[in-house]
Amino acid sequence: DAKTTQPPSMDCAEGRAANLPCNHSTISGNEYVYWYRQIHSQGPQYIIHGLKNNETNEMASLIITEDRKSSTLILPHATLRDTAVYYCIVRVGNAGNNRKLIWGLGTSLAVNP
Amino acid sequence: NAGVTQTPKFRVLKTGQSMTLLCAQDMNHEYMYWYRQDPGMGLRLIHYSVGEGTTAKGEVPDGYNVSRLKKQNFLLGLESAAPSQTSVYFCASSPAGTGTYEQYFGPGTRLTVT
Numbered sequence: 001d002a003k004t005t006q007p008p009s010m011d012c013a014e015g016r017a018a019n020l021p022c023n024h025s026t027i028s029g030n031e032y033v034y035w036y037r038q039i040h041s042q043g044p045q046y047i048i049h050g051l052k053n054n055e056t057n058e059m060a061s062l063i064i065t066e067d068r069k070s071s072t073l074i075l076p077h078a079t080l081r082d083t084a085v086y087y088c089i090v091r092v093g094n095a096g097n098n099r100k101l102i103w104g105l106g107t108s109l110a111v112n113p
Numbered sequence: 114n115a116g117v118t119q120t121p122k123f124r125v126l127k128t129g130q131s132m133t134l135l136c137a138q139d140m141n142h143e144y145m146y147w148y149r150q151d152p153g154m155g156l157r158l159i160h161y162s163v164g165e166g167t168t169a170k171g172e173v174p175d176g177y178n179v180s181r182l183k184k185q186n187f188l189l190g191l192e193s194a195a196p197s198q199t200s201v202y203f204c205a206s207s208p209a210g211t212g213t214y215e216q217y218f219g220p221g222t223r224l225t226v227t
Contacts, residue, residue, distance in 0.1 A: 032214070042221070043117070043203050043219050044205075044218050046216060046217065089214075102155075103156040103157070104155050105154075
């Protein structure tokens with residue numbers, strides 16, 4: 001699986017958009033980009049995933065560059081409850097019985113009032 | 114719909130004691146996972162299961178055993194606890210097919226081994 005690089009920490013003002021970058025320059029054609037977040041002391045929560053098209057759901061938007069070497073998770077109107085560690089993970093979509101996700105240290109997002 | 118639940122939430126063990134962590138899911142998911150999370154490290158996969166009666170080793174399986182006798186339950190056992198197993202343990206489940214990596218996590222079990 002491709003390695004991902006994320007900044008260790010970011011700040012965002014409440015009500016503003018939070019843009020969390022992820023670099024995955026060695027991504028291959030059949031690898032998806034997944035985003036999860038983990039609020040302090042809770043289990044991780046799935047946010048969104050994509051292959052090459054931009055994706056949007058009720059939680060966030062995922063923008064993947066045309067060359068797929070990087071992506072950005074956008075929280076359009078960040079709230080204090082969005083303070084969490086955000087993980088970007090790259091994984092092959094269909095990998096037989098190997099269901100392993102490789103978790104890095106993610107980006108610690110602090111949303112400030 | 115409770116999602117993924119874990120029992121117990123907290124536990125303190127002495128070195129050499131044994132215990133079983135229980136994970137239950139009510140989403141009819143095929144796949145289930147046990148992870149551990151330590152300070153300064155990402156989640157690491159201990160064992161996983163792709164269906165009732167089947168289990169497989171993850172990244173850090175030593176010192177743990179698992180069983181999946183029923184589709185909705187996945188048990189993690191520590192036969193002889195060691196201080197190195199002090200950690201937060203998370204269980205997760207996911208559907209088969211294209212949703213496999215949309216994993217749903219439980220609230221975690223905080224285990225301390227003294």
